[in-house]
Amino acid sequence: MFVNLLVSLSKAIPILLILTIWETVTQIGLVNTQILPTFSSVLRAAVDLIYSGIVIRHLLVSLYRAFGGLALGILVGVILGFGMAVKKQVKNFFDPIITLTYPIPKVALVPLTMVWLGVTDQAAIFVIFLACLLPMIVNTYHGVRSVDQVLIWSAMSLGTRERGLFRKVIFPATMPYIFNGIRVALPFSFIVVISVELVASKAGIGNLISGYGGLGIYDYMFAAILIFIVFSFAADRIAVRLMRRILQWYEEAGAL
Amino acid sequence: MTSLMKKVLNVFTSFYSLIVVIVAWEIIGRSGIVPFFFLPPLSTIAYTFINIAVDLLLPHSLLTIYRALAGFALAAIIGVLMGLSMARIRLAHWFFDPIVALGLPIPPLTLVPIFILWFGIGNEPKILLVTFGCVFPIAVSTYNGARSVNSLLIWSAKMMGTDDRRIMWKVIVPAALPFIFNGLQVALPISLVIAFVFEMVAGGGGLGFLEIYSARFFKAPELFSALLAIMIIGFVLDKIFQKVRSKFLYWAQR
Numbered sequence: 065m066f067v068n069l070l071v072s073l074s075k076a077i078p079i080l081l082i083l084t085i086w087e088t089v090t091q092i093g094l095v096n097t098q099i100l101p102t103f104s105s106v107l108r109a110a111v112d113l114i115y116s117g118i119v120i121r122h123l124l125v126s127l128y129r130a131f132g133g134l135a136l137g138i139l140v141g142v143i144l145g146f147g148m149a150v151k152k153q154v155k156n157f158f159d160p161i162i163t164l165t166y167p168i169p170k171v172a173l174v175p176l177t178m179v180w181l182g183v184t185d186q187a188a189i190f191v192i193f194l195a196c197l198l199p200m201i202v203n204t205y206h207g208v209r210s211v212d213q214v215l216i217w218s219a220m221s222l223g224t225r226e227r228g229l230f231r232k233v234i235f236p237a238t239m240p241y242i243f244n245g246i247r248v249a250l251p252f253s254f255i256v257v258i259s260v261e262l263v264a265s266k267a268g269i270g271n272l273i274s275g276y277g278g279l280g281i282y283d284y285m286f287a288a289i290l291i292f293i294v295f296s297f298a299a300d301r302i303a304v305r306l307m308r309r310i311l312q313w314y315e316e317a318g319a320l
Numbered sequence: 321m322t323s324l325m326k327k328v329l330n331v332f333t334s335f336y337s338l339i340v341v342i343v344a345w346e347i348i349g350r351s352g353i354v355p356f357f358f359l360p361p362l363s364t365i366a367y368t369f370i371n372i373a374v375d376l377l378l379p380h381s382l383l384t385i386y387r388a389l390a391g392f393a394l395a396a397i398i399g400v401l402m403g404l405s406m407a408r409i410r411l412a413h414w415f416f417d418p419i420v421a422l423g424l425p426i427p428p429l430t431l432v433p434i435f436i437l438w439f440g441i442g443n444e445p446k447i448l449l450v451t452f453g454c455v456f457p458i459a460v461s462t463y464n465g466a467r468s469v470n471s472l473l474i475w476s477a478k479m480m481g482t483d484d485r486r487i488m489w490k491v492i493v494p495a496a497l498p499f500i501f502n503g504l505q506v507a508l509p510i511s512l513v514i515a516f517v518f519e520m521v522a523g524g525g526g527l528g529f530l531e532i533y534s535a536r537f538f539k540a541p542e543l544f545s546a547l548l549a550i551m552i553i554g555f556v557l558d559k560i561f562q563k564v565r566s567k568f569l570y571w572a573q574r
Contacts, residue, residue: 078415079422099438157337164338167554169513172528172547174520175535179357179543255427262432262521263532270430274521277433285437289430297425 101283109287119272119291126261126268126292129185130253133192137249140193141200142242148201149208162201170195170252171259178264188260188268195256196249203248207241208234243307250303254296357540368541369548376530376542377549384526385553387443388515391450395507399455400500403462407496408488420459428453428514432521446518446526453514454507458500465499466492498572501565508561512554527553 083103089095090102097105113119147154173191181187211234219233261270269292276285342362348354349361369377402420405412428449439445469492477491519528527546534542 074414075418078418082419156333160335160338161341167509167558168547168551169509169516169554171513171517171520172531172550175532175543176547179535179538179540251425251427255429258427259429259517259521262429263517273430273433277437282437285433289434292430293426296427300425 098280098282101286105283106286106290109283110291113284113287113291119269119288122267122269122272122288123291123295125185126257126270129188129260129268130192130257132185133189133256134196134246134249134253136189136193137196137253138200138242138246141197141245141249142204144197145201145204146208146238149205158201162198166198171256174260174263183264183266188257188265191260192253192256195252199248199252200242200245203241203245204238207238210241211237240311243311247300247303247307250300251296254299258292357538360540360544365541365544365548369545372542372545377527377545380525380527380530380546381549381553384512384515384519384528384550385557387446387518387526388450388511390443391447391515392454392504392507392511394447394451395454395458395511396504398451399458399503399507400462402455402459403464403500403503404466404488404492404496406459406463407466408492416459420456420463423452424456424460428510429517432518435518436522441522441524443524445522446515446524449518450511450514453510457506457510458503461499461503461506462496465496465502468499469495498569501569505561505565508557509554512550512557516550 086100087103090097090100101109144154144158148158149155170191173194174187177187177190181190215233215237216229219229224232257268258270258273261268262274265271269288273285273288273292276282276288345359346361346363349356349359349364402412402416406416406420407413431449431452435445435449439448473491473495474487477487482490515526516528519526520532523529523532527550531543531546531550534540534546
């Protein structure tokens with residue numbers, strides 16, 4: 065117990081060292097606080113942002129966009145992935161389109177959606193949807209394709225019909241792959257939402273960050289960025305925890 | 321059916337959907353169902369693309385490529401050195417491991433306002449943010465590669481009297497090279513995206529700037545041309561990377 069504590073403490077030392085250096089050089093005036101605010105003032109600003117509810121309000125806007133796009137991307141991606149894996153005609157149709165659109169950075173579509181949908185939630189959700197779509201399709205497709213044939217044969221020999229086969233065998237066996245896709249798509253949704261909001265938006269955490277930056281209130285800008293980083297870090301951890309719980313039966317769940 | 325007809329049919333089914341999309345695009349664009357700036361016909365976009373290719377697209381593209389690749393190169397050097405030292409030196413591992421663990425999940429684009437504040441709006445902030453975004457994936461895969469070197473190789477080299485430095489450059493680095501290239505392959509598109517988005521947010525030329533500028537003035541053909549250019553650049557850079565990779569890794573089975 066005590067040794068464990070010591071080990072984790074020694075792991076934190078490099079980070080603490082950097083934070084200490086940050087605090088000292090800004091406190092003694094070696095670095096202008098207009099360029100780098102003191103760490104303590106950033107922390108104070110973060111606490112203020114959280115307590116006053118400002119950051120929560122903007123975070124909710126960003127989350128609505130990110131999760132809206134992510135949910136749509138998961139839904140459509142899983143359906144398309146299944147369709148492509150099961151029906152050859154579907155695969156023939158979508159394969160060339162996917163190959164061609166794969167190398168486009170999805171954030172590059174932000175100006176286009178601004179023209180189409182204006183500076184709205186829908187525009188942001190649409191780009192996030194596109195960004196999340198491809199990893200979902202690819203992972204679902206590979207998941208279905210790599211279902212163990214023996215499982216399908218055994219189920220069929222035990223009298224499972226086509227629908228039951230899908231619900232009881234193929235879908236559960238594809239779950240780990242779908243989750244893997246979600247884990248790729250989740251950070252995409254965060255990256256795209258922040259980029260959209262930095263480029264053009266009326267609310268959201270990216271808007272808050274660029275707003276403070278434009279006004280020159282740098283300790284609050286740093287604080288908002290810090291809060292978002294901590295939040296996206298936590299979201300990934302929570303997602304992994306959830307997936308492990310749902311996939312308890314899956315022997316390689318620990319590797320997720 | 322003859323085999324030739326079958327072949328033709330096979331080729332056709334493998335890309336007929338593209339023809340469907342292209343024709344539908346052209347018809348919708350020409351019909352006037354949607355406003356011109358929503359979806360200009362493909363032929364107009366192609367015409368514009370060729371028209372502005374030399375004067376406008378090329379210089380902006382070169383600027384974006386320069387920023388992306390300069391940051392990428394810097395990240396490659398720092399990342400590989402970081403990964404190798406983490407794998408071989410305990411002190412380096414102790415120091416860098418938490419930093420990498422904390423830095424890897426940070427979405428680099430959130431730092432755009434900070435980099436503007438520190439380095440202005442010229443080339444430096446873009447190049448340095450690209451470096452920041454690329455260095456962690458490269459460091460992690462280099463570290464994994466250097467850790468997974470077969471110990472037998474190191475022992476044999478040691479037994480034959482190879483000194484530490486030669487073990488590093490003659491055994492560990494070549495053995496880790498496939499992993500290093502994997503990391504570089506992940507980082508390459510990241511470098512383009514960061515350079516592009518930074519240009520969209522902060523301006524200062526480049527394809528991202530050209531695109532957002534065209535969007536503001538509703539110049540749809542130019543906007544689509546910029547999109548097409550970034551698509552081609554991503555595609556070509558990836559192909560070049562594959563070539564370089566197979567040149568370096570001809571001895572390793574993929």
